[in-house]
Amino acid sequence: MEQSRIVYFGTADFAVPPLQSLLACPENFDVVAVVSQPDRPAGRHRERLPSPVSAMVQRSKLPLLQPESVDLPFLEALRGLRADLFVVAAYGRILPRQVLEMPKLGSVNLHGSLLPKYRGASPIQSAILDGETETGVTLILMDEKMDHGPILATAIETIREDDDYLSLAGRLSEAAAGLLTDSLTRLADGTLHTQEQDHSLATFTKMIRKEDGLIDWTTADAWEVERRMRAYRPWPGIHFDWTTRNGHTVRTRLLATEVVHANGQTPGAVIETENGLPAVVVADDEAVLLVEVQPEGRRPMSGADFLRGYPPSETI
Template identity: 45%
Template structure:
């Protein structure tokens, strides 16, 4: 393709974009990713997915702790990129790097900008009950996700989508959009369109508070929280004895109960039905503290029989 590309990305979301560049014959001269981090209970030092893919392709990998350090910028620019392509890299690019490549720096972002700027656009779209999102390719600016738009593609959010399934759809859509956009950008055929900053909304990184189920919310909002945090970081509630109970899956039920929100109103063979602020929600897959995830039916054969007995209340710490 002629252009020298430095690719910057870290998690699984970025891998399809890197693979698309490689498969299409772009000269990816270097990959920049976050440093290896400890993961899991045993805190094993683990390389980012993008590093693993880059090394398999024999591409030089840079992992600066702080990209803003002049030495880190110099290291990236030593590869003389014509264009820098980023996807979920995880650090703000400094001005010295943004201004250096002849064809600039482009970013693959998992939302229809200016909506959902920030680090958790996929989770937030589902948490907020959106029925559509998408991918934007933009030029990069010093402000957060505020660059000019080059192209967008819309992706529907199905009612059964989780953060995990939507992540995979958007990663694939972003890779395809990148292949459609980059050659036209390099040929000078795209006029960047400024964002309407007055319409901007934000998708900040998730906090522990975001993970807690609010049983006073409608059942539909509880459902959006459960699927919007699946398979990571997973929604949770607390049992009557104060133990954390992760909720891997559940679904709204028709009807309503004359009971305070969070009250267990029925125990079935495969579900435990809980009252919400509006409607009912059926717990179907849970993870008790110190245990692995399991169907509610399995939990009810042990400690769950008492913990989720009719009349007990979940999430009392929310009051």
């Protein structure tokens, strides 16, 4: 096949392996530039840090564009690259039609679900939250609507019982890398055909916020808490307010848990199990075992140490 000139749009960790896969095939793909979001303040000291994609590109000789907005200078820079194709993966911004239609082969997007399910910002977390046993990656030809365009290819991935966001996203990004190089080769030579999405089956995900990790023990479901812990690892994590016997409230992060039987206790009650670990009763006569926790401002500790150091009121 003739070498394709590609501009790659990506920001998050998920976008790194697909970019690496393109760079590993220089005989087929010429990545002429990479577009990533600008460096953002992060960490305790609010130091401006590059995105995972930007950090990778900065170690290479690839041209890197980090526009604050899709303005005229950025559009002119894109046109000047004379790309055959734009590839988008976890870029974090919606691109307008004038960008999507710029390359002669169009623009494609790698999305971390089996579309049309889980369109939007958090497909991987949402699949874990919903207790799905299967998900995947979809490569689509982009249009103006979010995750809406015709499907070019898919790769299916099993969700394991112990998968958290990090482990599942890692496997999906590797699957995306393999799917991308094979599919783009076929797209360039005209042997890859599109399939319209069934939009009546579309489901949508939301942007995850810090407050989504807060547990209300009086309404929570035990298995939902367990899935939230895995889906929201590492961010935002899940946390709860623990009221001690002397009336102090301690914001606490839940790091490891199991689901146990509650023996008819009231939701929100704290019970001590036979192995000395605390458990918080939730709905359906189940309880969430606090295997490992981290009180705010303290080191991680076992649930047993937490129970001794922060003896609870009857309910939290």
